[in-house]
Structures are given as structure tokens and as C-alpha cells.
Amino acid sequence: MSEPELVIRFTDADAARELRADVREGLTDRPKWLSPKWFYDAVGSDLFERITALPEYYQTRAEQQILHRRALEIAEITGAATLVELGSGSSEKTRLLLDALRKNETLQRFVPLDVSGSALRAAVESIAVDYPELEVRGVVDDFTSGLAALNAGTARLVAFLGGTIGNLLPTERAVFFAAVRAALRPGEWLLLGTDLVKDPDRLVRAYDDSQGVTAEFNRNVLRVLNRELGADFDPERFRHVALWNAEQEWIEMRLRADRPMRVRLPEPGLTAEFAEGEEIRTEISAKFRHNRVRDELAVAGFELRHWWLDDAEDFALSLAVAR
Template identity: 55%
Template sequence: MTESRLTVDDRLPADYFTRTLHQDVRTGLTAVPRTLPAKWLYDKRGSDLFEQITRLPDYYPTRAEQEILTQRAAEIAAITRATTLIELGSGSSRKTRLLLDALTAGGALRRYAPLDVSASAVKEAGQAICRDYPGLDVTATVADYDTGLPAATAADPAEPGPRLLSFLGSTIGAFDPDERRSFYRTLAGTLGSDDHLLLGADLVKSPDLLVRAYDDTTGVSADFNRNVLHVLNRELGADFDPDAFDHVALWEPEPERMEMRLRARTPQTVTIPALDLSLDLAAGEHIRTQRAHKFRRDALTTELQAHGLTVHHWWTDPATRFALLLAAPNQ
């Protein structure tokens, strides 16, 4: 019965990961300054390390967002009356289940539609949801956000809506301003007048609190950051020595964002055979591996409004560290 209620639409070409990794690494590591996209931190080992990070005392975003959902999920369900929950990212987390519980308790939810670039992640999540929520159909899409949104948000003629699209975890902070504007416009053009966006956003706060969240004293964040070098060694035959790099977490005040970087401890030459590439790194040279923009209420609501989405509700945790906002296409 579980399999009969689960469909997986894989829209990625067979060579997607290889081609994208090659392009990202060649472009990023030959740029000035050098960069690597954060998505390559998250292989199985990296995902396990990040899960450890979310349980550390100083890493507040996961707990803060969950606090808000615990308090507001029933209200979100009552406002949206969603028959379909669309989720960007895999949906096996406790936060997703808080939404599913509230939406199914209201009697409206019929379909759960996760989108993720990992086929195994969406299939595993879909099977778990089918097992634990026997009244739901799961229609999963394997795609990236750029190409997969129209498919994932497509209305089912038998269940026309309303739909709730959730984008949690402040993943929006990984987008630069131009990427955010394009993303909002795509959403505004895809969602109907009765649909809603539920967006998680990490807020600007004390730099000390932010740096501690990204640079714990136990060293898990450092292991997580250096994991991208293990990925390049395994997938591209590179000869990075991860232990020759320091983990750096910096608050950049002008763009109001956190950055994670890897800093070479010594001068070194690294070869990447799969790309026929050799890199000469100076002592102290940085490779940026993650950026996480933080937000202010007025600026974020104005940005959304300007690109097709009106914020109707804004909730924070008691310490005002994190926000969940509910938006709908401009009328």
C-alpha cells in the first residue's frame, strides 16, 4: 500500500551530479577569491555531521524554528486550509511532521509533495510519510530549485488546492540577493491566489551568537566544513589534505551574513586529476564554503513584496532569533 501511494518523478539527467560538481569546482576554485558551493558539504558524512551540529547548545536555528512551529502549526493549518503540502528539501524531519500533524488534524491535507536533488532522500522520506500518514498520497520530485519548482508545485486537477509551500531552515539565506529575487518571482508566478509560502528566515543578531553557532568548541563545525575536501578527494581524485586547513567562521557586517571558509595553514599545491587542474594555495589563503544571509523584518517583507509575495503573518521564537513568515502572491 505504501508504494501505491508514493510516486517519484526524477527530472535530473543521469550525469547531473558529475557535470555540476565538475563545473562548480572548476569555476569556484579558479575564481578570486576561491569558493565552493555549500551543497557539496552534504554527502552522507556531511549530513550526519550537520545533524550533530543541530543538537549543539550554541546552534539555535533548528530549535528556534521548531519552537515556532510547535506553537503555530495549528494556526498555520487553519489559515491555509492546505490540501497539498509542498516542501523544498527532504521531509523526514520533526519540523515537517509538526506541519503534517496540524494539517491532517484539520482534515484538509490529501497530498505531500517534497522536492529534493537527492532521489534517495525523497524516496526515503516519502516511504516514511506514507507509512506514518496512511491518508496521504506522496508525489515526490527529484530536481533542483531552478528547474523543479513548476513540476513540484503543479496543481493536481483532482485536488486543486489550496497549497502550502514550505521552505524551512533559513535555506533562503544561502541565496544571494539576485538569486532570491528570481526565486520569489518564480514562486509568485507558480502559486495561485489561494496558496501560501511558509518561509523560515534567520534574523540579524549579536555577531557573537552567530559566530558561536557556526564555530563550536567541540570541533564538529570544523569537521563539517572540511568534509567538502573529502568529497573532492573521493569524487575527483584530488589530493587535498583536510588537516592542512583551518575552519573559519566570520560575520560580514555590510551584507549581514555569516561565512564559513577554509584557510590554508601552509603554502601548498593541490592537484585535481578529474579536472586536469593544479592549484597553488598561499599560506593563509581562504576558500569560501558557505554563506548565510541574516534578515531584518522590514527589509525581507519589502523584498518579497517587490517580487510578487505579500507577507501576512510573521512569527518569531521568544528570543527573537528566528522567524517564520506566511506569504501569498500579491493581489
């Protein structure tokens, strides 16, 4: 077994600088916002794992169902020698693709990319043990800006799963798709997971569950700011809000102040004033239709070849080839 490699392109110092910059920009904007990337400290990651098992949150189960059925077909169509996974981990979904590509006898290397060095190190070590024939090269980087991992390997299949693409604004998605396309050669592939437009009440329940796990996940971002920036947020003074934006066709998660307050953030040298009822937008989660996915990929230089749905038609996996 070859030793797995971990390349660090996004350090703790980089993360700290980016956090300060994001918070200064977001909390001085109108309306206020925070980037969802800061949800995922150790506590936030554990809470999200709990969310994926909730009865209201269907996305993970739906995507796994599609992959169980289609992974070998994906392997046969792409003939991929290199699997690049953006926002990676050692999840069941990753292993479904690895197993299918190994069965197809084409896979030579796995390149997972994640912003969390500790999580990625554990994933890389685990994959290297379970797939000893693979060359494993983990890259610690931010997929929205780096994409350095895509320079590695041949006959590449890039996987971006979980519906995470929906967390990007339309302009950000366009930049992202263009960057992926620029890194690929014609004939290489992108596998994309997208949640689909459906009944708004059902969507809202998926982001405002009856057990309050998503609410705790949302408020945890304030605890991250308290710890990392010396802020003095009282998370319990902010109510979790999830709503459907029909015009944009996305869910918005917000934190709503239940009283006027002044929050000090010493690290970026900022004081944020909140009126009663004022909100911070912490996440969007765009929902898609077939034509939107097809058209956005086409603008970036991809041709949508396959569109697979789960039984309930809640979620789609798209396989697109670089033209």
C-alpha cells in the first residue's frame, strides 16, 4: 500500500483571516449575513450528521438511493481513472463510487478535497487502509476558490454531492462551474447532486425539524464566532428561521434577534448593532429544476448526459461531460 498524501493549501491562519473578513463584510452589510462555511466546526459537523438522519431531511437518503442504483453505471460510462471529490469525507456515498470504479477496474487514484484538515486527514487514512491499491492524495482547500486538486490525475470524474451546490448564489455557481470546466479536459466528467423544487411546506420542514436539531445547528455558528473571534453573542437570544423564497426558489435560514442588542467582536474590531426582529441570513439552499441544471452547466461548457432521480423524485444526480 502506498502512503496517502495530504497537501495543505488552506491553513488555519488562512481560515482565520477569511473568517475575520467574512464576518466584517457580512455583519456590516444590509441585510446582515454570514457564510454557511462557518457552520462546520466539530460541534456543527456532529449536528449536521444528526440532521441527515432526521425524518424530515430526505436529501441524504434520496441521493444514496440513486447512487446505490447507478454507481456502477456511472463507473462504466466515465471509465474514470481519477475520482476527485469536492467537500469530501469517508461517507457511504464516497465509498459507493469508489467500489463501483474499482469493480470497473479503471480507478487508480482518489483525490478528496475539504476545507477541514482534521476531517480530511482521518478520511484519507481510512480510505488508504480500505483501498490499498489506490493512490490517495487529499487536498486541504476551499472548493469555492481553490480547485487545486483538479490538476491531479487523468480520466477524471469530479463529484460534488449532497446538494451543496445549492449553498452558492447564482453568480457564485457560475464562477464555480466555470472553474471546474477550466480545470478539466474535454471528455472528463462532473457528477453533481441537486435537491429539487417541491412542496414549500415540505422544504421548510426539512430545515426546521420538530426536534430542533437544525435550530441548534444554525445557532452554533454564533458560538463559533464567540470562540474564534472573542465575540459575545448570546445564541439563545436568536431564533432560528427557515423560509421559502418562491422567486429565487431557495430556502433561507436566518437567525432573528429577539430583542435589541449590541454584540462586540474584538478580533475583527467590530461592534454589531441589532434591532429587535433583525435577522442574519446564514444559509441559502437553492432547489433546482432539470432545465436550470442543464442551462447552467451548458454556459460553463458542460453537456448534461444523464439525469437520475430517486423514487420520490426529490433529488437528482446529474452526469455531465466537459465539451
